[in-house]
Every structure is written in C-alpha cells, then in structure tokens.
Amino acid sequence: MKSTRNKWIVALCWLTVVFEGFDIVALSASIPQLIDTSYAGITALDATFIATISLVGVGAGAVLIGPISDRFGRRVPLMICVLVFSVFTILFPLMPTIALLATVRMIAGLGMGACMPVAITMMQEAAASNARAHSATITMTGYHVGAVAASLFAILAHADWHLLFYIGGALGLVVLPFMWAKLPETHAVGLKDIGTKAPKSSMATLFTGGLARSTIGLWVAAFMGLLLVYGLNTWLPQLMRGAGYNVADSLVLLLILNVGAIAGLLLGGRIADKRGVKGTTMFWFTSAAVLLALLSIRMESQLLLNGVVLVTGFFVFCAQVLVYGFVGYIYPKHVVGTGMGMVAGVGRLGAIAGPGLTGLLVASGHAYPWGFYLFAGAALLGMLAVAIIPKPAAQKDVDEPVLETQEA
Template identity: 45%
Template sequence: MTEPGGGGRTGWVAPLCWSAVALEGFDLVVLGVVLPSLLDEPAWGLTPATASLVSTAGLLGVMVGALSAGPLADLLGRRRAMLATVVSFSVLTLLCAVATGPWTFGALRFLAGLGLGGVLPVALAMVNEYGRSGRGGSATTALMTGYHVGAVATSLLGILLIPVWGWRAMFVAGALPALVLVPLLARYLPDSRPQPPPATGAARSRNPVAQLVRDGYLRSSVAFWVASFMGLLLVYGLNTWLPEIMRAAGYGLGAALAQLLVLNIGAIAGLLVAGRVADRTGVRAATPAWFAGGALFLALLAVPLPGAGIYLSVLLAGVFVFSAQVLVYAHVSQHYPDHARASALGAASGIGRLGAISGPLLGGGLLSAGLAYPWGFFAFAAVAALGAVAVLAVPRAVPARAR
C-alpha cells in the first residue's frame, strides 16, 4: 500500500506532522496578535471592517487549500503534498512581512492559506496510516495538540517581538522554522501514495474525490461535512467572542480573558482524554458523546454560577467543544478507504472552514443585537447538538461493494 521514499522512516511521521501542524497553529492566532499594530499603521488606514475582510481572505484560502490538497495527496503522494504545503505557506508568510498595504497583505494571507489549509488533511492522513492499529483516536488528538501549542507559542512571541521589532517580525518568525522542518521532511518523511482499489467493475472509484459521493459514501460525506461545519463554528466563534459575551454577562475584562485562557486549557486536556476514550469505546460512539457534552456545558454557561463554578463550566466546555471537532477528523480517517482518506479529510476540513467564518459572524450578530447573554450560549449549545445529530447520521458500515 505504501512505499518508503526519500529515506523515510515511519517513526518520524508523528513528530514531523506534529511540527507542521504546530506551524498552522501559529497562523490561528497571528493575525489577532498583530492586528492592534496593523490598526495603528498610519499609511494603511486599516479599520475593523477592512481587518475583517483580511481575516476572511485568509480563511477562504485555507478552505480552498484543504479542498484541493487532499485529492492531490491521494493522487500524487502525501510526502510530496506535505513538502509543497509547508514550503508554500512558509514563503508566503515571509512575504507578509514586507506587505506595503492592506490589500497586498490580504492577498498574501489568502495565498498563504492555500498551503496552510493543506497541512492538516495530509498530516491527519499520514498519522492514521502509519499509526498503530486501534489507536487512531489518540493519534489524531495527539497530532492536534501541536495546533494549540503553536497558537500559545505565537502569543508568547508577540509579547517578546512586537515591542522591540514590530509586527513584521512575527511573520519572519513564522517562516523561519521551515529552514529546519523542510529538510527533515524531505529526508525522513516516508512516501505514501495509496493504490486505487482493484478494478472490480468500478473504475469510477479510482477517483478519490468521486469516492466521497459514490459506493454508499454520499450519506456519510454529507453528515461529516455538516458535523465539521458545526465543530469549527464553535471553535472559531467561542475563541473570537467568549470574552465579549462574558463581559455582557457582567464579568470584568480580566475575568473574561481568564475564562478564555481556561477554555483553551480545557481544549488541550480534552484532546488528551478524548483520544483515549475514542480508542476504548470506538470513535463512532465517542464523537456524538463529545458534541453532546459540549452542548450541555455551553448551555450551563448561560446560568449565573458563583465563584469558581463559572470557571469549571468554561473548563468543561473547552474539554468537549474543541475535541469534538478533532474526533470528527478521527472518524473520517477510519471511515473511508485508504486511497480516498486525504480527500475525505480535506473535504471535511475545507467545508468546515465555512463554519469557521460563520462562527464569528454569529457571535458578532448576537452581540450587536444585545442578545449575546444568555442567548449566545444557547445558540452555541444548539450548534453542538446539531453536530451530534450529524455524526449519528453516519452509517455504521458502507455497502459491501465500497469495501
């Protein structure tokens, strides 16, 4: 099924893919870190409205990259796809450091997003392919800890670099790790080019994209796309607006920011727990349970709680909400045949990015209407419930002709 290439060693797959995903985590928060400095650039004339357009351009690039990188990885080889994505987004991230205005900057963010969007589906496909049998859940969640580590590292870099070197130094710092990572990927990452299924009267299934909607997989694909949309809506909506919603509930700014930190601490803890649970109970059972847990604790945030109670609720919401989306990826990895795995992951990640765009819009709309508290939490809880329903709609097995 796979052939080693480029001096690849399977033991290097997990750490190298983790490192690549950590660089994508850098992109998760870098715009938020540099945005105050960009708004102060007198020659740019950037406003919150145009800043939102720049953010959306980057997310659209990530969506297009995720949708296209998966099929390319399945057809041309996952090692080549990983190298191409890391090189492209690193070069374009570096170019962001010399952008001369908001429109140039937005265009570069879109182009960098094309490579960034391809990292995750390729990395997920590889760690599931080379991971130990029966450990797909923990392999996926362990990989995604890199995403959050990269995000935290970016926040710390912003504190250290921006006051001394300015916002442009952040994009230089985001590109420099490629000088080490790319040679390691080229030297140690094994080649992986899944073979299409044997020609048992169905040459049509040789196309990995067509596989997502044929041979009994259409219902599964639609269900996974809906679940991924809901999952990423929650991730981006809460990370963007939780502090403001908590301020609308009467908490001070310091407490609201502390609750955002607690939410992301819960996310990391949830990743470690969810993977082990999924390995024991099966990812099919764990994924809707995690969405349901997210719905419960999000709804509980709408209830005023004394003292540490609110922090405990925020922590538990983070444990379930963020891991639910990662378990969707683990479920996708196990559900589709090997020759279409990266395409399936790319489609789930790419279509889910529409949820990443919708989440901040939903939160912002509720805040503008004065409904953020408590109805914002009820709205997010309903989204999590819909995610659980979508996962439950995935068939237990596909028809025998697809297997």
C-alpha cells in the same frame, strides 16, 4: 508507533499543525497594531477582510489537496504546501498595500489549509488500525501549542508585529530539510517502487458505494465543530463581559478553555478508539451542548465558573477533532486524503460562520445569553449529524508498517 520512521512522522506532522495555530494567533495579535499604526492605510474593515480571505484560502487549500495527495502521495504535496505557506508568511509584512496584503494572506492560507488534512491523514496511515482517532487528536494538540507560542511571542514582540510572521515563516523553512530527509511516504501510490496508479478520487467518489450518508454527516459535524471552536475562541471574552464578568477574568477564562481543550485531545482519541468513535463523538457533542447551555447562567463562584469552562473546553474542541478521526475509519484507503480534505474544507466554512454569527449577536446587544444558546444548538446539530453516520465496521488490531523512506 515504535519505529524511528513513525516517530519522524509524528514529530513532523505535529509541527505542521503547530504552524497553523501559531499563524492564526499571529494574525489576530497583529491586527490591533496594524489598525493603530494605519499600516498600509488599514482600517478595521480592511483587517476583517484580510482575516476572512485568509480563512477562505485555508478552506480552499484543504479541499484541493485531498485528490492531489490521493493521486500523488502525501510526502511531496505536504512539503510543497509548507514551502508555500512559509514563503508567503514571510512576505506578508513586506507588502505595501491592502490588496497585496490580502493576496499574500490568501496564498499563505492555501498552503496552510492543505497542510493539516495531509498531516492528520499521514498520522492515521502510520498508526495502528485501531488508533486512528487518537492519532488525529494527538496531531491537533499541536494547534494549541502553536497558539500559546504565538501568544507569548506577541507579548514579547509588542509593537514589532512583523516579527511574528518572520518567525512563523522561518520555522517552516527550518523544518523543510528534515521533512525531505526523514519524512516517509505513507500512501502506497507515492512510493517509487509501486508501479500502479491509485484509482481516481474526487468529491463525487465520496458519494458512491454507500458513502453518501457518512459524507453528509461528517461535513455537517465538521461545520458545527469548527463553528464552535472559532466562535468561542473569538468571542468568549466578550460574551463573558456581557454576562457581567470583568475583563481580566474573561481573558483568563479563554486560557482555561484552551487548557481544557488540550486535556480533551489527549484523552478523547484514546477513548474513541477503545469504545467506538461514533458513540464517543456523539457523547462529546452532547456534553458540549449541555455545558455551553449551562454557561448562559451567571455563576457567582469563580471556582465553579472556571471548572465549567475547563470541562467545556475538554469536550468542545475534542468533539470537532474526533470528526477527523472518523475519516480514517469510514473511507477506503484510496480516498482518505480526499475525504479528509473535504471534511476540513467544509469545516472551515463553520470557522467563518461561527465568529460572524456571534459577531452579529454582539453588535445587536444580544450576545449574552444568546451566544451560548447558539453554540449549544450547534453542538446538538453536530451530535445529530454524527448520529446519521453508519457505525464503522470493527477493525482488527493490526499495525500497518510504514513503507521505506524516500531519500532525496
């Protein structure tokens, strides 16, 4: 991506994914304060409901935005979603009742959930035809940057939890004018000088023309991938405590896991584009399964444990994102947005299932080692799901230039 326009796509799409990472951690970091202060009468059960309904909104947003962006272009729908997410994020701390808190979070989730698949799709459309996996993994590094930023702000804000939501929403509003002025359209039907309408796309389109096997494989792989990501990020400290490691070490291991994730995202996409996205994704899921099973064995050496967790993060998080990279190689251009949205939306069900299933193991006293067996099994199922997807046809190494920017 050498042109100035493509640089703006990279920067602005990356930032939209940063917002999601920031928001997820902002809510997680705020929940203890909400419960401790009984804000709006919130209990632990209420907080769980608010967090869950937020993820439901995220999943629904991802599913709904696909056909819309295929039909009307990427640029304007993305800006509308950023606006919705930003406004309702700012409104969240101002809501006086649990019902309103949950409603606002669900609407904010709709906007946020729609942002990520559109951002990844735009990055893939602006990338060279043989760099689509790398474009997806680079975009998703923003999630972890946002998560780290929110963690730091949470430490500084402490009891002033509402500041996290004001900051997160304000960042989106600040970026919006730059999107309006600088973000080009990457999908032909969104350009004013193209008179033809895009062919209709819907979920049914993803099962026609020999795409059914690929669609099912992508959905299952995305589900398993996000089950791993959210399950580990939610429960890894508790699993490690169950294994006999102290609390401080458990929290450090969570940080190490995410450092490994960033490294995996920076390298995994390039390898997938060079060596083949199918084989690379299968190898990543298989490696994740082996390493997760290995973590079920207690390690006395802290250095060895840190190393295993680091490499686990390298493979687990990138395996899930490589599924997104698959989309740009599998689907025809006029249904890429729909395909990406559905993959992201079905994956969000895994994001809900992962913490839920692991939480049941924690509650029953069987979190260690069975939590790691659960994760290893999910990784193996992810690998098998990828195995049923036909290998994408070889693509020429041709840069597809982004068309003219639409000015306001």
